[in-house]
Amino acid sequence: MAPPSTVRVPYKSSFISCPALAAQGRAFSSSRCFKNESKAASAGGTIPLGLFLWKRIQQLGVRTVMGLPGDTNLELLHYIGSTDMHWVGNSNELNAAYAADGYSRIKGCPGVILTTMGVGELSAINGIAGSFAENVKIIHVVAATGKAAQEKRVMIHHTLGDSPDHRIYAKMSSSVRVSHCYLDDEATAVAGIDRVIQECYVQSRPVYIYIPVDMVHKQVPESALSIPLSLARSSEKEAEDRATHAVLKAIYESKNPVVLVDSLILQFGLRPLVRSLLDQLQFPTFCPFMGKSVIEETKPYFHGTYNGKFSYPGIQEAVEEDSDLVIHFGPLPTDMNTGGFSAKIDPRKLLLVEETRVILRGEAFEGVYLASFLTRLSESLNISKVPEVKYLTLPGPPPPDKSEGKETQITHSHLWPRMGKFFRAHDIVFADGGTTHFGIIDADFPDITYVMQNHWASIGYALPGTFGGAMAKRDLMKSKTHGWNGVKGDGNGRVIFITGEGAMQLTVQEVGSMIREGLDVIIIIINNGGYSIERCVVHPEASYHDIATWNHKHMLDFFGAKDGAARTHQVRTKEELEKVLTRPDFENPKGVHVLEVFTDKMDFPWRLKAFGEAYREMKGK
Amino acid sequence: MAPPSTVRVPYKSSFISCPALAAQGRAFSSSRCFKNESKAASAGGTIPLGLFLWKRIQQLGVRTVMGLPGDTNLELLHYIGSTDMHWVGNSNELNAAYAADGYSRIKGCPGVILTTMGVGELSAINGIAGSFAENVKIIHVVAATGKAAQEKRVMIHHTLGDSPDHRIYAKMSSSVRVSHCYLDDEATAVAGIDRVIQECYVQSRPVYIYIPVDMVHKQVPESALSIPLSLARSSEKEAEDRATHAVLKAIYESKNPVVLVDSLILQFGLRPLVRSLLDQLQFPTFCPFMGKSVIEETKPYFHGTYNGKFSYPGIQEAVEEDSDLVIHFGPLPTDMNTGGFSAKIDPRKLLLVEETRVILRGEAFEGVYLASFLTRLSESLNISKVPEVKYLTLPGPPPPDKSEGKETQITHSHLWPRMGKFFRAHDIVFADGGTTHFGIIDADFPDITYVMQNHWASIGYALPGTFGGAMAKRDLMKSKTHGWNGVKGDGNGRVIFITGEGAMQLTVQEVGSMIREGLDVIIIIINNGGYSIERCVVHPEASYHDIATWNHKHMLDFFGAKDGAARTHQVRTKEELEKVLTRPDFENPKGVHVLEVFTDKMDFPWRLKAFGEAYREMKGK
Ligand SMILES: Cc1ncc(C[n+]2csc(CCOP(=O)(O)OP(=O)(O)O)c2C)c(N)n1
Numbered sequence A, B: 001m002a003p004p005s006t007v008r009v010p011y012k013s014s015f016i017s018c019p020a021l022a023a024q025g026r027a028f029s030s031s032r033c034f035k036n037e038s039k040a041a042s043a044g045g046t047i048p049l050g051l052f053l054w055k056r057i058q059q060l061g062v063r064t065v066m067g068l069p070g071d072t073n074l075e076l077l078h079y080i081g082s083t084d085m086h087w088v089g090n091s092n093e094l095n096a097a098y099a100a101d102g103y104s105r106i107k108g109c110p111g112v113i114l115t116t117m118g119v120g121e122l123s124a125i126n127g128i129a130g131s132f133a134e135n136v137k138i139i140h141v142v143a144a145t146g147k148a149a150q151e152k153r154v155m156i157h158h159t160l161g162d163s164p165d166h167r168i169y170a171k172m173s174s175s176v177r178v179s180h181c182y183l184d185d186e187a188t189a190v191a192g193i194d195r196v197i198q199e200c201y202v203q204s205r206p207v208y209i210y211i212p213v214d215m216v217h218k219q220v221p222e223s224a225l226s227i228p229l230s231l232a233r234s235s236e237k238e239a240e241d242r243a244t245h246a247v248l249k250a251i252y253e254s255k256n257p258v259v260l261v262d263s264l265i266l267q268f269g270l271r272p273l274v275r276s277l278l279d280q281l282q283f284p285t286f287c288p289f290m291g292k293s294v295i296e297e298t299k300p301y302f303h304g305t306y307n308g309k310f311s312y313p314g315i316q317e318a319v320e321e322d323s324d325l326v327i328h329f330g331p332l333p334t335d336m337n338t339g340g341f342s343a344k345i346d347p348r349k350l351l352l353v354e355e356t357r358v359i360l361r362g363e364a365f366e367g368v369y370l371a372s373f374l375t376r377l378s379e380s381l382n383i384s385k386v387p388e389v390k391y392l393t394l395p396g397p398p399p400p401d402k403s404e405g406k407e408t409q410i411t412h413s414h415l416w417p418r419m420g421k422f423f424r425a426h427d428i429v430f431a432d433g434g435t436t437h438f439g440i441i442d443a444d445f446p447d448i449t450y451v452m453q454n455h456w457a458s459i460g461y462a463l464p465g466t467f468g469g470a471m472a473k474r475d476l477m478k479s480k481t482h483g484w485n486g487v488k489g490d491g492n493g494r495v496i497f498i499t500g501e502g503a504m505q506l507t508v509q510e511v512g513s514m515i516r517e518g519l520d521v522i523i524i525i526i527n528n529g530g531y532s533i534e535r536c537v538v539h540p541e542a543s544y545h546d547i548a549t550w551n552h553k554h555m556l557d558f559f560g561a562k563d564g565a566a567r568t569h570q571v572r573t574k575e576e577l578e579k580v581l582t583r584p585d586f587e588n589p590k591g592v593h594v595l596e597v598f599t600d601k602m603d604f605p606w607r608l609k610a611f612g613e614a615y616r617e618m619k620g621k
């Protein structure tokens, strides 16, 4: 058996503040963010380890746990009933992992998933990998066989080969998490749990907790629930001082600065902080794909999406040539996010504010952490010294195809600007991959929360992701609190999910969970008869781009809705589209509604067409 | 980059026979089993590596390839069009892996799955693990980024973290295969492919082929397609001689021998051989769970399922006490297969014929392989020396519940014997986990082919598994050949899939593939309002055993059937059940038909109830 890796960490007695949360105007102290359990915990009182785990997780703000039961996890699962958390039995484990990811992105606490040994955890692995790739906090709990069965290497169901290692799966998934613990010993279990929770937060990535079934009922001190957790990463003081000084100086001295707001701002819950910082700076601002929705696009200083040579006319020049300082907050320099690496900014004028360091004109300040540094920067800014920079005048989108406007058929160039108008403040929008990835960039976003798994790009993510997001929203509404990144818990705004009909096939069963939980969701299916994005890559007419043709009219009824057909609208023309988008139940959805938009299989967003060639390059031909 | 592991294997110039196939009466020689490509291959002619791969795979008898496209695999996928193989785009990669497994179990060649790097292969991993656990031959082909992109560790979509390793996923899945190759070099690629194919066969487990996209079009000698493959494992001659001698002696001297036919007989395609051997021996024969369907249950010497203390009355005694020799062919000593390890046979009277050795009364003959040994044994048997053993007289099944027979409602004790009568010779029956696992044992099988993923026991397997099995059957019918294990390719027999409504939710979208491919399948859903098997383990009324309630009446219509509702029958009483089972379109299904059987959520098969306690023990409490 692998040795337990639960190492007791020395808890700091003093409370460490969390800039990410503080930035949202929420005091973060052990007494307010964590339920005080001290009353229940009589001196020397103990509780079962399984219950401790869930109570600790609940303290993080988690109200919904995703997953599937299985014989080794039932007893652990049972303890959820003794908390204020809600168990969602998902339709399968991959969907559960995606849902936990969506939950975390909206609520800000980790998404939590419970699976059974082997079959459950391996089914979830691709979802966890996505959370790893995109810095989403996940706590994956796996309940396994008892220690005795493990030591004897019993050939129980869900094991591999003779004399099986019951922990082999934990090893298989080690690359998609930042920390794990095996809860083999009640003396170290509490510290193990706290250590991995802490790593989950500071690295903003998945962690893994493995509990043998015979450990679930073992007693641990209840008082351990009152130990404060250190969830924030504080920078090296000296490095941060120097970085702040240097960066302020660069900002004050700049003449044509521009700002790029990117992925990690969202993933570290820093949107409110960055918004208020930019309201002060008023520098011309752009977003790479993954920074979309960081800034309200109605702001006068917001000038659109910067995606290297696949940007609107003038943008690449404005960023790469006309500026003397490019401030890039929370970069994720992936292919998709950089226009297939066509985004090229001279390092001599570049300021990168990364996850664990700041790099100014090539000089790196290591150990300076994103949340900590941005908090410090905004506190230190002397607004009177900030240069006044003119907003830019840019040509705007490339002219639409000539036929556009005359056609009655719905095209990408019509659809996306229209979707931008359909969105309204406080909407939560999840979108899946495919042509949508490139098309939705042309929708101007009001103050919405937008989630797309851009980098891991595992299609099918967004449907269960939306389910998780909608659960998070409901949990926020119940507790009348606000989520991170400014997500409002006051019931304003809708949950909207946009997908290709291809991506949707991978994970469609989670529509049943939406209906079962009584969630209000608008599902928009772009049906273009197969995998259009792939048609754009090679041999557009090849039959492997075709997929099974489903009849979405029956979807809601199949998944248990009462009046599914009436809630499903299929549109082929702009006029029909208009009628549905302006329906009162699309303004204020109750339950699940479906809009299926038929487009031509050879109609691609302009940006995808342009990307085509670079795309082929990128993959290494 | 990881070093290429393509090592040139020295091809034996002489042809090695394959006992498994020979046993089915099929000559197995390079000229008959493999298409002779020599005409097409002009001396010194070359073909693209991608095409070579598919042509080599086609030679194995593969006619259908499962998987999903993705930008890195499109060019490889395109070459399938230049073979006689059919590409199935599945709904998701887990389903594709399950489908490939089902295909292999019916057709006998490997199941083949093509996925894209990262997102695709990780989604499939749990399916591949199941094939590993249950000795099913799978060739998993992953097409990835180009070598240059890999060397530069480009941060392309589907990668993890900064400076990503594009082969990390191959490492993550290393525990669920027996061999792999990275096709990095055209000089060694052909040998690499042949080596892994060979391992796939001899170990009867998954293998993995990784091809960077820039290698797909590289030229390799076409003549390499004529190199014979060595797909069988020949025993150590001397050990097999000794084992055969000792085993024959033990058989000839035995007075009360019994035979157990088990899992590996099916997995190594030895059913016809074992059947003819037993027709000669006429010894009383039993099957563990996983050996069900090895023997036609109408045979006078067949006496039912041996599952330790969870057997029909008298069986455990007959096997464990009254016999003087227990001949166990192809054992898989898992918890489920041994009545929770309650099956206990004195080693002093036990003969185990395992995958790689024979153990007679504690004496092991290593390096004696299952197929080779069984072939040898049946050839060497002197029938005149075989003792004549009386068939047993056993009490039969335990008496049904008192209420049984009076109730109009459908119960497990009514359902399963009735299903046994519904099945007819040459049916292919796939069943999923849950209560079915324990209930279906009470169905007496005519000469059917039965597949259940008993050991890996990943629910949701059987729906895509059935899809794969039905594709295999269609491929057999097209080519008018017989599959292994005696599966008939003459169109006789139906494809039947039995599932709990819970298990079905995990992978339901593959119903769309069945409809798209125009397959004839009977789907029988046992709807008992949630996860009944888990209710039997703990807290039967707990809400986590409940699941989303779908309306299966709409299922076929949703997935694209023309007249789905009319093809769907929902029954609550025995009488209603009878009416559907005797419908002409259930005798001779065209297209997909659904029968939904409602049972009580607290109704469990007797064997599951008895198992309950042992089950709790097993997992290690
Ligand atoms: C899990 C997974 N499998 C396969 C892919 C490859 N892939 C990327 S986009 C796409 C097609 C998406 O089709 P659809 O959702 O219909 O969108 P469209 O481009 O047609 O608008 C595929 C198969 C992937 N990214 N993830």
Ligand SMILES: Cc1ncc(C[n+]2csc(CCOP(=O)(O)OP(=O)(O)O)c2C)c(N)n1
Pocket: A068, A069, A070, A071, A093, A116, A119, A120, A123, B432, B433, B434, B435, B436, B457, B458, B459, B460, B499, B500, B501, B502, B503, B504, B526, B528, B530, B531, B532, B533, B534
């Ligand atoms: C992938 C996977 N997830 C979870 C489990 C645990 N599990 C085993 S049986 C079962 C319930 C099956 O329910 P259903 O198909 O409705 O059958 P029933 O027992 O109700 O007849 C579950 C959740 C599993 N075996 N595999």
